[in-house]
Amino acid sequence: MRMVVLPGDGIGPEITSATTRVLRAASEHFQLGVAIEEHPVGHESLKKFGTTVQPGLLETVRAADGLILGPTATFDFKNEQSGEINPSKYFRKNLDLFANVRPARTYPGLRNPLGDFDLVVVRENTEGFYADRNMEQGNGEVLVTPDVVISLRRITRLCCERIARSACQLAMRRKKHLTVVHKANVLKIGDGMFLDICRETARGFPGLEIDEILVDAMMAHVVRNPNRFDVIVSTNMFGDILSDLTAELSGSLGLGGSLNVGEGHAMAQAAHGSAPDIASQDVANPFSLVLSMALLLAWHGERTGAARFGEAASAIEGAVAEAIKTGRATRDVGGKLGTTATGEAVVEILTARG
Known part of the structure; x- marks a missing residue:
């Protein structure tokens, strides 16, 4: 499976890094063969290429099996003619991702x-x-x-x-x-x-x-x-x-997984924004993007008939639930860990299971 990853702005790179660590661990544990290809979007792309979505990136995404888009500074981008394209809108529209699927559920250990x-x-x-x-x-x-x-x-x-x-x-x-x-x-x-x-x-x-x-x-x-x-x-x-x-x-917007789905493409995307006020502080909750990535794996498994992707998705969701239950999570969901350590906790739980 070829996965394109676009980290985005604000807390995007932090939660995307945690998510890709979980994805790599799941790929190895369930023999998924996921190859990750990362590209900049948003402000980093604007600085490097003069546009928030560089030319050719859409074709790269279309040729891949899935897309993970980190949060981007959507409100900052006001003039498409000067390269300030809203990446979320751009991929939703150009890939015709007509359904946004957003699960919400409660978790043991998180009072509701x-x-x-x-x-x-x-x-x-x-x-x-x-x-x-x-x-x-x-x-x-x-x-x-x-x-x-x-x-x-x-x-x-x-x-x-x-x-x-x-x-x-x-x-x-x-x-x-x-x-x-x-x-x-x-x-x-x-x-x-x-x-x-x-x-x-x-x-x-x-x-x-x-x-x-x-x-x-x-x-x-x-x-x-x-x-x-x-x-x-x-x-x-x-x-x-x-x-x-x-x-x-359910306990936090940081628990909201989100999958944008079309006939032939799908994009995992956190349900929340780029939260620049807490960027680079190692406090952001990565679970929304991790759960979105799991939804993308399940979609790919259903589409291709490869059951191991669905099994990996269920295991990731279970590992997130276990992390919340045992307090190995960020403060907004009752834990005391930072973004990086929370991602590592999910990896440890995931790989410890048979």
């Missing part, structure tokens, strides 16, 4: 007042209100006058159909329960079409239970009783907000 839960948010990833990716040319935000801004939201049948199908397929592999989160009572045309397509798609999966909840009500329900939910599907912005919320409810 809401009780145990294990759910997955499946978020549409390529359109909606995201102004930098919902137009063929230009931007979806328009400054009409100095005091008036219009933001355009794109919803298409194709994108609704494929995210609905992906969510239904995942739900059938889990508890056969799908929750559709929408705002069709107000966004009658866009979310109305999304909701109708989810209903129609779900009818093609016998035994699948489906319920529908307005997005504002969903925020109340999920903080009251997250165990009520299993697979949740929503449009881009609603899913983005909801997936951060559910990750934090």
Whole structure:
């Protein structure tokens, strides 16, 4: 397996280094044959090449079996014409990574007042209100006058159909329960079409239970009783907000794995940002990117039929859970270790198991 790794900005290089150590250990332990190829993106690439994503990198990624993208300083990059490209948007759009899969679960040893839960948010990833990716040319935000801004939201049948199908397929592999989160009572045309397509798609999966909840009500329900939910599907912005919320409810946003998936490509990406305020201090939690990497291995295993990749992914997730349970983790999840030592603890647990 050929893996491209892009460390990113802020805490990105630190958590990416911890993640690649776990990946190398898993590759050796499970005989995965992973070859890692690392390239700069973000500010480092901008300094070296005059652009945050150097020419030819997209082709390199397309030729690989998977991509790991560390957090990047997205807010810093404002002008694509001067080379300030948002790397996350760039790869999501150019690889057509239409599904953002974000699991959230509780862990033994990490106190949670809401009780145990294990759910997955499946978020549409390529359109909606995201102004930098919902137009063929230009931007979806328009400054009409100095005091008036219009933001355009794109919803298409194709994108609704494929995210609905992906969510239904995942739900059938889990508890056969799908929750559709929408705002069709107000966004009658866009979310109305999304909701109708989810209903129609779900009818093609016998035994699948489906319920529908307005997005504002969903925020109340999920903080009251997250165990009520299993697979949740929503449009881009609603899913983005909801997936951060559910990750934090599990104990920390630093526990939120995230996989961006298309028909032929996938990108592992931490659910959080680059956190420049704590960069280079060896305090950042690497688990979000480690868990995202595990999701990528599992995806590759399913795609190729190589069971050992799924076994490695499960072992990595188990090693993270054990690290949290035994306090061998960063402070935000109850431990006392730094970023590097936390990664090493996962490696030790992983390789100690048969």
